[in-house]
Amino acid sequence: MLTIRQAIRDAIIAHARRDHPDEACGVVAGAEGSDEPTRFIPMLNAARSPTFFEFDSHDLLRLYRELDDRGEVPVVIYHSHTATPAYPSRTDIGLASEPDAHYVLVSTTEYGTGEGPVEFRSYRIVDGVVTEEEVEVVPDGG
Amino acid sequence: MAVEVRIPTILRSYTDGAKTVEGGGTTLAEVIDDLETRHAGIKERLVESGDLRRFINVYVNDEDVRFLGGVETPVKDGDTVVVLPAVAGG
Numbered sequence: 190m191l192t193i194r195q196a197i198r199d200a201i202i203a204h205a206r207r208d209h210p211d212e213a214c215g216v217v218a219g220a221e222g223s224d225e226p227t228r229f230i231p232m233l234n235a236a237r238s239p240t241f242f243e244f245d246s247h248d249l250l251r252l253y254r255e256l257d258d259r260g261e262v263p264v265v266i267y268h269s270h271t272a273t274p275a276y277p278s279r280t281d282i283g284l285a286s287e288p289d290a291h292y293v294l295v296s297t298t299e300y301g302t303g304e305g306p307v308e309f310r311s312y313r314i315v316d317g318v319v320t321e322e323e324v325e326v327v328p329d330g331g
Numbered sequence: 332m333a334v335e336v337r338i339p340t341i342l343r344s345y346t347d348g349a350k351t352v353e354g355g356g357t358t359l360a361e362v363i364d365d366l367e368t369r370h371a372g373i374k375e376r377l378v379e380s381g382d383l384r385r386f387i388n389v390y391v392n393d394e395d396v397r398f399l400g401g402v403e404t405p406v407k408d409g410d411t412v413v414v415l416p417a418v419a420g421g
Binding site for chain 1: 339340341386388390393395397413415416417418419420421
């Protein structure tokens with residue numbers, strides 16, 4: 190199960206809406222071993238594409254160095270789908286390389302940049318096997 | 332000749348869990364070949380038909396080797412090699 194604070198969930202959704210129709214991507218870091226996503230880090234989609242995302246290679250190095258220095262790991266790796274449901278694509282599954290991360294998918298298909306309910310789902314992706322998990326949203330101040 | 336190589340989580344099954352291993356060689360390709368002698372299978376995960384795999388990033392002293400010489404990028408004693416799988420998808 191993914192447990193995530195409402196403010197962080199909302200920030201991920203806001204990022205996805207902002208970048209629509211391109212895919213948005215980023216991570217939520219947390220202390221190693223905690224499984225608690227606490228630090229929202231939106232990343233640039235270097236592919237700037239509605240069907241693909243990739244962290245810029247230098248941003249990626251900087252990110253991992255910073256996480257290492259702070260004793261953090263990418264607890265959540267998120268990206269948006271802008272024309273398909275919030276389910277990992279074949280490419281997502283093939284390229285997933287953090288077996289301990291929660292892969293969050295957001296779909297802006299229905300409302301685009303506008304307000305309205307957004308699909309927000311979380312998965313484990315290990316050795317090509319996708320397992321959806323429950324998402325528990327912790328209210329702010331709770 | 333020793334080069335420090337940082338191994339990402341997903342490839343630590345080849346290094347008995349080690350985050351950092353040492354490799355030797357004068358080019359990245361030689362370092363990878365050297366790693367393969369002690370961590371069998373790792374080369375296949377990094378290299379395909381003699382080139383770096385598309386979704387594997389390798390940095391020598393913080394420079395992406397794609398902007399240097401690819402697998403022929405020279406390395407020397409004391410250099411740091413970082414391997415990071417791309418964070419990417421569709």
